[in-house]
Amino acid sequence: MRLDVILRVIAKLLLPFTVVFGFYVHFHAETSPGGGFQAGVVIGAGVILYAIIFGLDEAIKIVPVRVVELLVSVGTLIFLGVGIVGWLLGGNYLDYYALPIADPIISQEVGIHLVEIGVLMAVTGAVIAIFYAFAGRGRSR
Amino acid sequence: MIEAIPDLVHHYNHWVSIFLMVCGLYIVVARGNMVKKLVGLTVFQTAVFLLYISAGKILGGTPPIIAEGYEHYANPLPHVLILTAIVVGVATLAVGLGLVVRINEAFGTIEEEEIFERGEQE
Amino acid sequence: MVLLTLLAVVAIGIVRLRNLFAVVILGAVYSFLIATVFLVLDAPDVAMTEAAVGAGIATVMMLAVLHLTKTDESRPRQPQIFPLFVSAVTGAALIYGTLDLPPFGEADTPVHTHVGPYYLSQSIPDTGVPNVVASVLASYRGWDTLGEVVVIFTAAIGVLLLLRRAQRPTRQATRSRRDAP
Structure with a gap:
């Protein structure tokens, strides 16, 4: 593993493109296929690639376990929070029209984007957390 | 036979899907290995x-x-449902694999029959 | 049709092989194939998800588990007539059921005359989002997506609970063996 120069160089080259592609998939979801789930999985896969090539410790240095766990819970909380904000402002749960924006179409877009960001964070965090759990188990035995 | 041809064209997707489903069912019922x-x-x-x-x-x-x-346009509703189903599927798969790892640590095997035998011995 | 037939062949391979590494890699092949099928069936969002999740993440997780356990499946000890019988009967019943299904790809079937056209015609006026899958996912059916995010959250917690603990595996092993019936 230590001698695989090609693997290491290619992984380093690929990682930024993978993450940028993930964000592209996320923010371009309105007009092309994509969305929070796909983007989260792509970004998570980039981190997993890094962890496979360079070892779990290096990956944990870049994306610490605490950050990953925060991502999962904060993503879920954002989704729940958007729903509750709509509720408090007089609409139904997850009613984006109730958001305090004049143009109803823009309020819908804002709502969709907020929710998708929540999904993105939750999925990225979950994928990386699950991989860390399995990989860490393999090391401790 | 001639009458069966439109059926074949119209239901080929359904039949392949049923075949895959039966394959999955057979693996789940017949095989003892948990992975x-x-x-x-x-x-x-x-x-x-x-x-x-x-x-x-x-x-x-x-x-x-x-x-x-x-x-x-294709109907978007099944796409949305399946999108969520895929991600939920992989989440449950992760939990299942976690259980398999723990079972392997507790019993030293992931074959169902060996686990049953060990349970009977104790 | 060619793709679907290929899919069936790969499924037979998955059933018959006993080396679990080969099974997992065939599973990845299977995921890519079915992603292509989804693309052909006009579902690019689903195809993307299946390629990333099924072929990427699921395969990595399976390989990690195989690293922790063993990689060969033992031979079954009893003849497997009964599972085959159950599967065959289920398959026959389901195929009998398909004969009443509407033909593939027609525009006037019940699936296409219920809420689908509403989403397609109202997505731009209601939300301004041209990708109907995104608008249905995040807006019309936000509840579904919320539930799904909660499921992912729960799964992550579950895996962490299962695998993070027990830094001393031997003691844990004896304890769980004692608890087992």
Whole structure:
């Protein structure tokens, strides 16, 4: 593993493109296929690639376990929070029209984007957390 | 035989999906290895996805992204349902694999029959 | 049709092989194939998800588990007539059921006359989002997506609970063996 120069160089080259592609998939979801789930999985896969090539410790240095766990819970909380904000402002749960924006179409877009960001964070965090759990188990035995 | 040909064309997707489903069911019921069982479960799931997506397709249609010059779009509802189902499927798969790892640590095997035997001995 | 037939062949391979590494890699092949099928069936969002999740993440997790356990499946000890019988009967019943299904790809089936056209025609006026899958996912059916995010959250917690603990595996092993019936 230590001698695989090609693997290491290619992984380093690929990682930024993978993450940028993930964000592209996320923010371009309105007009092309994509969305929070796909983007989260792509970004998570980039981190997993890094962890496979360079070892779990290096990956944990870049994306610490605490950050990953925060991502999962904060993503879920954002989704729940958007729903509750709509509720408090007089609409139904997850009613984006109730958001305090004049143009109803823009309020819908804002709502969709907020929710998708929540999904993105939750999925990225979950994928990386699950991989860390399995990989860490393999090391401790 | 001639009468069966339109049936074959119209239901080929459904039949392949049923075949995959039966493959998954067979793996889950017949095989004792737990990782293999989970693979079978995934195959079963995917067969259901295929069934839904086939139902949403319209011949001559396009993907459900609104644009000028197209009239027929595939039905977006099955796509959304299956999108969520895929991600939920992988989440449950992760929990299942976690259980398999713990079972392996407790019993030293992932074969169902050996685990049953060990349970009877104690 | 060619793709679907290929899919069936790969499924037979998955059933018959006993080396679990081969099974997992065939599973990845299977996921890519079915992603292509989804693309052909006009579902690019689903195809993307299946390629990333099924072929990427699921395969990595399976390989990690195989690293922790053993990679060969033992031979079954009893003849497997009964599972085959159950599967065959289920398959026959389901195929009998398909004969009543509407033909593939027609525009006037019940699936296409219920809420689907509403989403397709109202997505731009209601939300301004041309990708109907995104608008249905996040707006019309936000509840579904919320539930799904909660499921992912729960799964992550579950895996962490299962695998993070027990830094001393031997003691844990004896304890769980004692608890087992």
